[in-house]
Structure formats: C-alpha cells, structure tokens
Amino acid sequence: MTTTEVPPSPPRAPRRDATENRVALLEAARxxxxxxxxxxxETIAAAAGLTRRSVYGHFATRDELVNAVVxxxxxxVASSITAVRGDDPLTTIALIGDVLWAQVDHVRIMAPLAVRGPLRAVTAAALEPVRTLLLHTVQAGIADGSIRPDIDADILARLVESTAIGVLEEASRSELSTDAGRRLVxxxxLGAVGLSWQDASAVADRAATHTHEETTHAR
Known part of the structure; x- marks a missing residue:
C-alpha cells in the first residue's frame, strides 16, 4: 500500500493586528x-494603546523590548552612515558626525547608554559597519597626509567614535540646539584626528555645504 506524504504546512504569518501592535510598541518605547x-x-504599553499583559505576547521582559528598540x-544609524560619501577623508569624517547627529539628536539620552552602558554588546554588531567605514577613512587620511600619522589608525578611529559619543553626552547636559550640536560633533x-580649530571649521563648512546640496538634489 502506497502512502502519500503530505507536505508540512508553511508557518502561518502573524495576524495583521499582532504585527501592527509590535510596531506600535517599538515606536511607543522609542x-x-x-x-x-x-x-x-506600563507607560510604554499605554502609549501604544495596549495593556501590560498584551506586551508579553511580543516581548518576554521590558529588557527584551528595550533591546529591540536599541x-x-x-x-x-549604521544604514545612514555607511551611505556617506565624502570627497576626501576629512569631509567624510565630518559627514559621519553630521549624519550621526541627525539620527540620534532626538534620543540624546539613550545614545550614550546604548554604546557605553549595559546594552553596548547589543549594539556592537549593528554598528560594526560604521566602525569599519571610520577605520578605512582614518587609514586613507593617514595615507594622504591629511590626518595625523603619530597615532595608530585603530586607536584613532576609536578616539573619533568616543569623541562623537562625548558630544552627545555634553549635548544632553548643556541642552545644545540641534544646529550647535551638529557643528560641535x-x-x-576633526580635532581628534589632528586638525586645528580653524582647519576643522573650514572642513565643517565644506561638509555642511555638501549636506545642503545632497538635500536639495534629493528634493
């Protein structure tokens, strides 16, 4: 007797309302x-129009929800920054800072905690493409003489990253405006890679012009 194997049923797609509830939770948490x-x-669930109990259908704990948001x-952030294309290493570094600020300005309090706090392991993998881009940019700048050569490229790239996060922390304490914070980062x-304040200012102006032209072109 021949039996016919019944192929396994494909996994059911989540119900539309469940998917929408998850999206609403993530946005409310953010x-x-x-x-x-x-x-x-409770605060996050209420903002999403849900009960605390319904949250557990998507996230087992508050920490799991926070991790998903981070x-x-x-x-x-990584997707936006890895798309940066400057005309030279210094402009690229300035643009990385500019795009970073644009992405995290509205979450200044969370950003340093995500990178330096208990969630740093969660964000490290996602930000690896940014760190790779930054390292390659620093190496290119050292090679063409525009970036200081007296510090190892790996160390210098990490210093640039730490400097950017430090500006976010200062922005939270000092309540810097969006424009002031963007320029400061x-x-x-640029100062971290060896530029004087005058030269850094000139490169920042050049990067700002580049950003304006890109925005105008996109429209």
Whole structure:
C-alpha cells in the first residue's frame, strides 16, 4: 500500500493586528525612552494603546523590548552612515558626525547608554559597519597626509567614535540646539584626528555645504 506524504504546512504569518501592535510598541518605547530611559512597561504599553499583559505576547521582559528598540536604532544609524560619501577623508569624517547627529539628536539620552552602558554588546554588531567605514577613512587620511600619522589608525578611529559619543553626552547636559550640536560633533571629531580649530571649521563648512546640496538634489 502506497502512502502519500503530505507536505508540512508553511508557518502561518502573524495576524495583521499582532504585527501592527509590535510596531506600535517599538515606536511607543522609542518615544518614551528618549525622554526617560527608565520609562516603565506600563507607560510604554499605554502609549501604544495596549495593556501590560498584551506586551508579553511580543516581548518576554521590558529588557527584551528595550533591546529591540536599541538594535533597530543602531541598524538605522549604521544604514545612514555607511551611505556617506565624502570627497576626501576629512569631509567624510565630518559627514559621519553630521549624519550621526541627525539620527540620534532626538534620543540624546539613550545614545550614550546604548554604546557605553549595559546594552553596548547589543549594539556592537549593528554598528560594526560604521566602525569599519571610520577605520578605512582614518587609514586613507593617514595615507594622504591629511590626518595625523603619530597615532595608530585603530586607536584613532576609536578616539573619533568616543569623541562623537562625548558630544552627545555634553549635548544632553548643556541642552545644545540641534544646529550647535551638529557643528560641535563635526569640529570635535576633526580635532581628534589632528586638525586645528580653524582647519576643522573650514572642513565643517565644506561638509555642511555638501549636506545642503545632497538635500536639495534629493528634493
């Protein structure tokens, strides 16, 4: 007797409302955590129009929800920064700072915690493409003489990253405006690779013009 094998059924797609609820939770968490990193699960659920109990259908714990928000944010930052194309290494470094600021300005409180706090392991993999781009840019600048050669490229790239995060921390303390913070992150990172404040200012101006032209072209 011959039996016919019945192929396994494909996994069912999540219901539309479940998918939408997850998206709503992530967005509510992102908005709540940007002003209060300690926002409770109840606060986040209420902002999403859900109950605390319904949250557990998507995330087992508050930490799991926060991790998902941080990873999504890091992936968004990485996608934006790895698309940066400057005319030279110094302009590229300034543009990396500019794009970083544009992506995290609205979550200044969370950004340093994500990179330096207990969630740093969660964000490291997502940000690896950014670190690779930064290292290659620093190496190119050392090779063409525009970036200081007296510090190892790996160390210098990490110093640039730390400088950018330091500006975010200062921006949170000093309540810098969006424009002031954007310029400061460019000046500070350019200073880290060896530029004087005058030269850093000139490169930042050049990068700002590049950004304006890109924005105008996109329209």
């Amino acid at each position: 908005l709540a955590l940007r002003s209060d990193p300690d926002a409770s699960l 990873v999504a944010g890091a992936e968004r 460019m000046l500070a990172t």
